[in-house]
Amino acid sequence: MLELTVYGIVYGSVIALGAIGLTLIYGILRFGNFAHGDLMAVGAYVALFFVAVALPLLGIPETRFEPLSFGWRMVIAIPLAMAATALLAVVLDRAVYRPLRHRKSSPVMLSMAALGVAFLIRSLIYILWGPDPTRYVEGLLRIPIYLPFDIKVRPDQVVILVLTLLLVMMLYLFLQKTRLGKAMRATADNPDLARISGINTERIALLTWVIGGALAGAAGIFWAIDSQLTPEMGWGFLLPLFAAVILGGIGSPYGALAGGLIIGIVQQVSTAFINPAYKPAVAFALLILILLVRPQGIFGGRS
Amino acid sequence: MELSRVVLGILSGLLVAALVRALAARWWPRARWSVHLSAGLLVGVLAGAWVSQMEGGYLAYLVTFCIMAGIYGVFSLGLNVQWGYTGLFNIGIAGFFALGAYTSALITTRKPPPEVWFYFKQAIGLDQPFLVGLIGAALVCGLVALLLGLLTLRLREDYLAIATIGVAETIRILFNSEEWLANGSQGLIGIPRPLACLIQNPPCAWLPDWAKPLVAGWTARDLDAIYLVIVVLALAALYWAVEQGIRSPWGRVLRAIREDEMATSMAGKNVFGFKLQSLVLGAMIMGIGGGLYAHYMRSISPDVFVPLFGTFIIWAMVMVGGSGNNKGAILGGLIVWGIWIGTTFLTDLISPLLGAISPELPARAPYFRYLLLGALLVLVILLRPQGLLGEEKQVSKL
Numbered sequence: 001m002l003e004l005t006v007y008g009i010v011y012g013s014v015i016a017l018g019a020i021g022l023t024l025i026y027g028i029l030r031f032g033n034f035a036h037g038d039l040m041a042v043g044a045y046v047a048l049f050f051v052a053v054a055l056p057l058l059g060i061p062e063t064r065f066e067p068l069s070f071g072w073r074m075v076i077a078i079p080l081a082m083a084a085t086a087l088l089a090v091v092l093d094r095a096v097y098r099p100l101r102h103r104k105s106s107p108v109m110l111s112m113a114a115l116g117v118a119f120l121i122r123s124l125i126y127i128l129w130g131p132d133p134t135r136y137v138e139g140l141l142r143i144p145i146y147l148p149f150d151i152k153v154r155p156d157q158v159v160i161l162v163l164t165l166l167l168v169m170m171l172y173l174f175l176q177k178t179r180l181g182k183a184m185r186a187t188a189d190n191p192d193l194a195r196i197s198g199i200n201t202e203r204i205a206l207l208t209w210v211i212g213g214a215l216a217g218a219a220g221i222f223w224a225i226d227s228q229l230t231p232e233m234g235w236g237f238l239l240p241l242f243a244a245v246i247l248g249g250i251g252s253p254y255g256a257l258a259g260g261l262i263i264g265i266v267q268q269v270s271t272a273f274i275n276p277a278y279k280p281a282v283a284f285a286l287l288i289l290i291l292l293v294r295p296q297g298i299f300g301g302r303s
Numbered sequence: 304m305e306l307s308r309v310v311l312g313i314l315s316g317l318l319v320a321a322l323v324r325a326l327a328a329r330w331w332p333r334a335r336w337s338v339h340l341s342a343g344l345l346v347g348v349l350a351g352a353w354v355s356q357m358e359g360g361y362l363a364y365l366v367t368f369c370i371m372a373g374i375y376g377v378f379s380l381g382l383n384v385q386w387g388y389t390g391l392f393n394i395g396i397a398g399f400f401a402l403g404a405y406t407s408a409l410i411t412t413r414k415p416p417p418e419v420w421f422y423f424k425q426a427i428g429l430d431q432p433f434l435v436g437l438i439g440a441a442l443v444c445g446l447v448a449l450l451l452g453l454l455t456l457r458l459r460e461d462y463l464a465i466a467t468i469g470v471a472e473t474i475r476i477l478f479n480s481e482e483w484l485a486n487g488s489q490g491l492i493g494i495p496r497p498l499a500c501l502i503q504n505p506p507c508a509w510l511p512d513w514a515k516p517l518v519a520g521w522t523a524r525d526l527d528a529i530y531l532v533i534v535v536l537a538l539a540a541l542y543w544a545v546e547q548g549i550r551s552p553w554g555r556v557l558r559a560i561r562e563d564e565m566a567t568s569m570a571g572k573n574v575f576g577f578k579l580q581s582l583v584l585g586a587m588i589m590g591i592g593g594g595l596y597a598h599y600m601r602s603i604s605p606d607v608f609v610p611l612f613g614t615f616i617i618w619a620m621v622m623v624g625g626s627g628n629n630k631g632a633i634l635g636g637l638i639v640w641g642i643w644i645g646t647t648f649l650t651d652l653i654s655p656l657l658g659a660i661s662p663e664l665p666a667r668a669p670y671f672r673y674l675l676l677g678a679l680l681v682l683v684i685l686l687r688p689q690g691l692l693g694e695e696k697q698v699s700k701l
Contacts, residue, residue: 031461032461032464032465034394034464096681096685099685100684100685105688106390107460107461108390108392108460108461108464109684109688111392111461111464112392112618112622112680112684113681113684113685115394115615115618115680116677116678116680116681116684117677117681118677119611119615119673119676119677119680120674120677120678120681122673122677123670123671123673123674123676123677124674126667126670126673127664127667127670127671127674130663130666130667131667131670235610238465238468239465239468239469239472242465242468243465246462246465275480277476277479277480278473278476278480280469280472280473280476281469281472281473281476281477283469284466284469284470284472284473287465287466287469288454288466288469291454291455291458291462291466292454295458295459295462
């Protein structure tokens with residue numbers, strides 16, 4: 001049980017990274033980005049491209065950091081893939097979401113466009129990388145290390161947790177301490193008021209996509225390091241992502257962090273009692289429970 | 304085979320006649336309506352005659368194409384009630400698709416005998432006729448939609464969307480992993496086709512003696528033609544019913560909710576109640592669509608009801624045809640299914656080209672069709688959000 005909780009925290013931190021971006025987009029751009037799971041998949045697959053194709057060509061050695069499953073290639077690939085995902089998010093905003101925003105389309109219309117974008121991304125992944133599940137390193141025995149209370153964890157998972165913590169702390173400093181971060185929070189609170197007080201909301205929108213995309217990319221890579229890559233992985237993330245966002249209160253990044261961890265832990269621990277196939281259904285049940293009890297989320301937000 | 308000729312000839316004639324009449328009315332609005340109608344009829348008769356003399360292979364292909372387009376037309380109608388008229392964002396159509404198909408299958412099949420339970424499990428098997436199956440499918444889907452609506456429709460509009468994804472995923476996982484219920488991932492087989500006894504020897508017992516020689520010699524292909532008639536009748540009946548509802552004061556409230564919820568509620572309408580009715584009605588229509596699909600395919604398994612075929616393609620149909628227009632929804636079903644089927648040839652065409660780029664690519668050629676469909680939806684939203692046929696101005700009957 002404790003072990004499942006630890007796995008849940010690892011999985012939850014992946015969900016949280018995705019959910020933070022999703023909730024920022026939700027709060028600032030005011031629509032549910034149904035392509036967010038697929039942005040995570042993009043991050044994972046772009047990293048695969050760097051690890052398996054681009055970096056070997058540049059002569060970066062394959063040495064692993066024992067006992068981790070990855071080495072220098074991945075260290076270089078993570079920021080590159082995050083940047084690529086952020087870039088894709090910005091391009092999509094320019095091509096699809098911004099025209100709709102300027103036309104004053106309803107949020108549902110934007111969500112539907114996101115659904116179309118999600119399918120576009122997924123089919124591109126199918127075309128470029130094929131339908132089969134893959135891993136960054138094939139056929140590697142992942143030896144667990146033992147923690148107190150007889151908890152087995154894989155070394156990769158510890159690193160994932162540390163990196164997630166690092167990213168969240170950077171985001172916290174950015175949002176709380178910098179002018180731009182404050183402007184972002186203000187826009188999430190009240191876009192009209194923000195615009196009147198001289199905040200360039202288009203620039204904030206751009207920044208939201210950069211941050212959301214980069215975090216989604218990182219989340220996808222972390223998940224793929226611990227598990228595997230499939231073209232459909234983005235769709236699978238969608239339910240837990242939205243459950244985490246709603247649980248934390250829409251527009252609240254810290255709420256999304258807490259929500260992601262809770263969803264992750266509940267989903268993992270539930271496998272001790274019911275068929276693991278039902279993990280998405282557990283996220284759904286939790287979502288329904290939140291909607292019943294506290295639809296505005298635990299950290300306030302807008303209902 | 305002769306039956307297919309007759310059925311397809313009449314159907315394509317009617318369809319073309321309606322299309323030509325509508326186009327004529329749009330392009331020459333100053334001509335009399337009788338001119339539009341006779342132009343439609345003339346071209347319709349020609350088209351019908353041309354189709355009915357086609358080669359047998361093409362005919363059979365056309366029959367299967369029309370059946371699927373008709374079934375998708377039913378789904379488009381259901382989605383049009385929810386999205387087109389009320390603005391409800393349901394992206395879990397696949398769930399109602401699966402639920403309708405499985406419900407109808409479980410109602411109409413027989414429970415397997417205990418000897419084969421090791422190979423084939425099925426919790427329920429009521430051995431009821433086709434129509435009972437369809438009604439059951441509609442009721443079960445309506446019930447699930449009712450529960451879902453009660454939970455989510457009072458909240459933000461996009462909560463419904465997320466919840467519908469949850470319902471769809473849960474239903475698929477349920478049928479996939481609960482083997483006792485409906486044979487798990489293997490799925491159900493032997494779902495009866497209505498009127499299948501017509502091609503048996505001796506034919507159905509209820510058939511009057513004078514009709515028996517007529518059906519003698521009918522084959523499975525004729526059964527497809529009969530099923531096409533059934534699908535078209537169901538589609539027409541649903542179209543008629545939805546049109547009646549939409550043109551009534553009830554439909555006016557739905558459209559008012561879509562345009563401005565606040566104002567509608569200020570006018571004293573129970574917005575929540577109307578939304579709930581629309582969600583349930585749409586889901587019931589989708590349930591019937593699922594049932595029609597199950598009895599056409601005769602076997603179903605959970606892997607059919609994935610987001611692509613169950614949800615996404617139907618959204619493309621409604622958006623292309625024109626949300627808020629029932630004719631558009633059906634036309635969109637026909638067009639998008641045509642594009643989807645037509646592009647199978649495209650993938651054959653581009654395969655050699657892809658092979659020149661990378662040896663792995665030809666095997667992935669089918670995914671270019673996914674790409675095309677995704678691009679189609681995004682482009683329609685960006686460039687022509689009202690679809691091919693925009694919403695018609697509706698005048699409610701008093």
